[in-house]
Amino acid sequence: MAQQMVSIFLAAILTENYILNQFLGICPFLGVSKKLNTAFGMSCAVTFVMVLATAVTWPIYTYVLYPNNLAYLQTIVFILIIAALVQFVETVLKKYMPPLYNALGIYLPLITTNCAVLGVTMLVLEKGESDPTFGYLQSLVNTFGAGIGFMVAMVIFAGVRERLELCDIPKSLRGLPITLVSASLVAVSFLGFQGIVDNLVK
Amino acid sequence: MAKSLMHEFTKGIVKENPVLCLVLGTCPTLAVSTSASNAIGMGVAATLVLVCSNAVISLLRKVIPDKVRIPAFITIIAGFVSIVQMLVKAYAPDIDKSLGIYLPLIVVNCIILGRAEMFASKNSVLPSILDGLGMGVGFTAALLLMGCIRELLGAGTLFGMPITSGFMPPIIIFILPPGGFFVFGMLIALASKLSGQQKKPEEIGCAACPLAASCSKLVGSCEKEAKE
Amino acid sequence: MKIDAKSVLIPTITLFLICVIVTGLLAGTNAITKDQIAAQAAETERVSRTMVLPSAADFQENTLSGEDGDIVYYTGVDSSGNTAGYVFTTEAKGYGGTVQVMTGLDGEGKVSGVVILSHDETPGLGANAEKEEFRSQYVGQSVSNAPLSVVKSGQAGEGQILAITGATITSTAVTDAVNQAVELYSLVKEG
Numbered sequence: 001m002a003q004q005m006v007s008i009f010l011a012a013i014l015t016e017n018y019i020l021n022q023f024l025g026i027c028p029f030l031g032v033s034k035k036l037n038t039a040f041g042m043s044c045a046v047t048f049v050m051v052l053a054t055a056v057t058w059p060i061y062t063y064v065l066y067p068n069n070l071a072y073l074q075t076i077v078f079i080l081i082i083a084a085l086v087q088f089v090e091t092v093l094k095k096y097m098p099p100l101y102n103a104l105g106i107y108l109p110l111i112t113t114n115c116a117v118l119g120v121t122m123l124v125l126e127k128g129e130s131d132p133t134f135g136y137l138q139s140l141v142n143t144f145g146a147g148i149g150f151m152v153a154m155v156i157f158a159g160v161r162e163r164l165e166l167c168d169i170p171k172s173l174r175g176l177p178i179t180l181v182s183a184s185l186v187a188v189s190f191l192g193f194q195g196i197v198d199n200l201v202k
Numbered sequence: 203m204a205k206s207l208m209h210e211f212t213k214g215i216v217k218e219n220p221v222l223c224l225v226l227g228t229c230p231t232l233a234v235s236t237s238a239s240n241a242i243g244m245g246v247a248a249t250l251v252l253v254c255s256n257a258v259i260s261l262l263r264k265v266i267p268d269k270v271r272i273p274a275f276i277t278i279i280a281g282f283v284s285i286v287q288m289l290v291k292a293y294a295p296d297i298d299k300s301l302g303i304y305l306p307l308i309v310v311n312c313i314i315l316g317r318a319e320m321f322a323s324k325n326s327v328l329p330s331i332l333d334g335l336g337m338g339v340g341f342t343a344a345l346l347l348m349g350c351i352r353e354l355l356g357a358g359t360l361f362g363m364p365i366t367s368g369f370m371p372p373i374i375i376f377i378l379p380p381g382g383f384f385v386f387g388m389l390i391a392l393a394s395k396l397s398g399q400q401k402k403p404e405e406i407g408c409a410a411c412p413l414a415a416s417c418s419k420l421v422g423s424c425e426k427e428a429k430e
Numbered sequence: 431m432k433i434d435a436k437s438v439l440i441p442t443i444t445l446f447l448i449c450v451i452v453t454g455l456l457a458g459t460n461a462i463t464k465d466q467i468a469a470q471a472a473e474t475e476r477v478s479r480t481m482v483l484p485s486a487a488d489f490q491e492n493t494l495s496g497e498d499g500d501i502v503y504y505t506g507v508d509s510s511g512n513t514a515g516y517v518f519t520t521e522a523k524g525y526g527g528t529v530q531v532m533t534g535l536d537g538e539g540k541v542s543g544v545v546i547l548s549h550d551e552t553p554g555l556g557a558n559a560e561k562e563e564f565r566s567q568y569v570g571q572s573v574s575n576a577p578l579s580v581v582k583s584g585q586a587g588e589g590q591i592l593a594i595t596g597a598t599i600t601s602t603a604v605t606d607a608v609n610q611a612v613e614l615y616s617l618v619k620e621g
Contacts, residue, residue: 024233030228172395
């Protein structure tokens with residue numbers, strides 16, 4: 001059990017990295033990874049919303065939508081839940097936890113249209129379908145791992161970009177193109193993790 | 203009149219190409235461009251959603267109160283995405299299999315919400331439909347271009363037909379994730395070079411972001427940081 | 431705080447109405463496409479089963495009670511009503527994730543076909559396991575040679591499978607899955 005959790009968690013960070021392997025959440029990856037602290041703040045907010053979203057959507061799908069043959073409403077219900085959740089979190093943080101709101105608040109509205117959040121809620125359900133042992137707890141661990149993986153990629157990449165600022169880059173490559181090329185190199189390094197998790201947790 | 207309608211259609215294909223110039227909808231662009239046929243499947247599905255949602259949102263633009271417009275747009279878009287998803291599942295299961303999770307994720311494709319917010323909610327039905335069609339064709343064209351390059355270099359095939367087998371072994375990395383980032387970066391560099399713009403796409407423009415209005419705080423902090 | 435009926439009620443009602451209409455449309459589309467989707471899924475499965483056990487004309491669903499609950503398998507029946515063989519779906523851990531394999535075994539205890547149902551292997555490397563060249567190595571392998579083993583290079587002998595270049599882990603995963611199917615076959619045969 002514990003072994004399965006560790007393996008799910010590590011796989012979500014390294015081999016199934018949402019940004020570098022599955023191309024989910026590219027917009028914030030390119031948009032807010034310029035500075036280390038914004039990258040970190042954004043990832044915290046994403047992780048927080050991801051876990052909360054899975055915590056809500058998983059039971060709704062499993063106990064409400066699926067048994068009533070309403071699985072086709074999945075997309076629309078999930079996106080509305082996420083949108084409402086983001087609003088709710090923003091309001092609550094603003095009122096009761098101003099320091100946290102000041103740190104994360106500005107990123108929250110962007111998260112509704114972050115495909116990593118909608119993606120993770122759907123992917124964990126898909127995993128549950130093919131593997132019956134993949135239940136609620138496993139889904140939450142997977143989601144948390146996905147958030148941490150998002151953070152790892154963002155922070156590593158922010159480091160790369162801060163160095164890039166000082167480089168002499170050919171004119172047409174300046175800005176976004178060189179950012180994408182460096183993202184490509186970071187993705188190469190993550191390819192090296194493929195297959196590592198099963199051997200680590202054996 | 204006819205000329206301006208034509209303009210609504212063509213601007214999305216070249217001048218304001220959503221992928222290469224506005225840099226929107228990057229996730230599906232990178233993820234499903236591993237082969238030319240995947241790119242077409244994704245492009246057609248997104249275009250369909252884009253045209254339908256633009257049309258409906260334009261029709262309802264006077265009915266939807268300003269306060270709830272974003273949730274209303276998202277609901278309408280999600281509705282069309284689900285319909286397209288069911289149709290694809292029923293009549294083209296192979297496409298459904300290869301697009302997988304990215305098909306429902308059209309909901310959060312910023313091109314669609316972006317066009318709803320920036321164009322359809324301010325214009326009448328016909329220009330909105332043409333705008334959606336143009337943007338969709340532009341999206342499909344960019345996807346197809348990337349799909350062809352990556353499939354040709356990475357697998358040595360085009361639409362599944364072998365092309366380079368015999369004289370060049372496939373460079374597998376092009377169909378892996380890093381190849382996606384690389385080809386995309388190169389294409390954007392090429393696009394900005396060809397269009398001869400002085401203004402380089404320094405980073406994803408916040409102006410193009412559909413939620414720019416609601417994230418003005420972030421834009422503000424972005425700019426403040428840039429000045430520092 | 432005074433609630434202004436107009437500024438609160440109208441947006442709420444509009445949003446509610448939009449939701450209701452969209453849901454209605456979705457329900458309608460679902461009703462139209464539901465049967466088609468189910469038929470497509472059934473058809474895909476049937477095609478896969480026919481591929482791995484070409485001699486069967488029809489398939490019957492059976493269950494085998496194992497340690498981890500019931501295992502569903504299919505018995506193939508040929509046109510004259512005799513048992514032509516069995517089809518098992520098994521899975522094993524590959525390089526990128528789980529590899530799901532459907533294996534057909536004929537009445538004489540030989541593998542009649544192997545199909546990869548789903549996988550997350552690297553495109554261009556492990557994903558080549560889907561290709562006919564690799565899968566055809568399993569056809570004709572006898573149960574008596576089980577478990578099948580994987581060789582990395584050279585000539586694959588009886589009971590051996592030549593791994594795909596650069597994708598030994600995937601090749602082993604597929605072979606593991608086929609070996610599991612062979613074990614299930616022996617269980618079924620024993621009764």
